[in-house]
Amino acid sequence: MNLHQLNSEARAGHVDELNLIAIEGGDYLLEARIKGHAHPLHAPRGERLRVHSVEDARLLLKALPMLSMNLVHWSVQDEMCGMGSHPEEDLKVPMSQRSAW
Numbered sequence: 001m002n003l004h005q006l007n008s009e010a011r012a013g014h015v016d017e018l019n020l021i022a023i024e025g026g027d028y029l030l031e032a033r034i035k036g037h038a039h040p041l042h043a044p045r046g047e048r049l050r051v052h053s054v055e056d057a058r059l060l061l062k063a064l065p066m067l068s069m070n071l072v073h074w075s076v077q078d079e080m081c082g083m084g085s086h087p088e089e090d091l092k093v094p095m096s097q098r099s100a101w
Contacts, residue, residue, distance in 0.1 A: 001032060001039040001040065001041055001042065002041065002042055002043075002044070003041065003049075003060070006018075006032055006039075006041060006064065007063070007064055009032065009034060010032075010064050010065045010067055011065055014034050014035070015032050015033070015034055015067050016033045016034060016035070016036070016068070017032075017033045017067065017068040017069065017070060018030065018031070018032055018033075018061070018067045018068065018069045018070070018097070019031045019032075019033065019038075019069075019070050019071075019072045019092075020051075020054065020057050020069065020070065020071050020072065020095070021072045021074070022071070022072065022073045022074075023050075026052070027050045027051065027052055028050065028051050028052075028053070028054070028056075028057060029041075029048055029049065029050060030049055030051065030057065030060075054071065054095070058097065058098065061097060062098075064097075066097055066098075067097055068094070069094070069095055069096070069097045070092050070093060070094055070095065071092075071093045071095050072090055072091070072092050072093075073090065073091040074090050
């Protein structure tokens with residue numbers, strides 16, 4: 001899904017939520033959730049759309065209608081030594097699509 005498609009889906013009211021997913025190296029990926037399915041956002045050349053900060057994501061999305069947006073960090077339990085079999089839970093924090101500054 002590209003930004004134009006996301007805008008169309010958002011205006012039609014089809015987007016359940018938008019997730020800003022933290023990845024290694026301090027970058028973030030964007031994904032839209034529509035009817036329970038993940039739709040990763042892609043840059044114009046087809047690669048996954050990366051942003052370098054929460055503020056970069058907000059600037060990129062400022063023309064879109066207001067959506068439910070979350071900051072997501074994947075579970076680190078699978079990387080921890082000595083952890084038993086605990087259910088993996090990602091950290092998902094609601095956040096404003098518009099800057100709080």
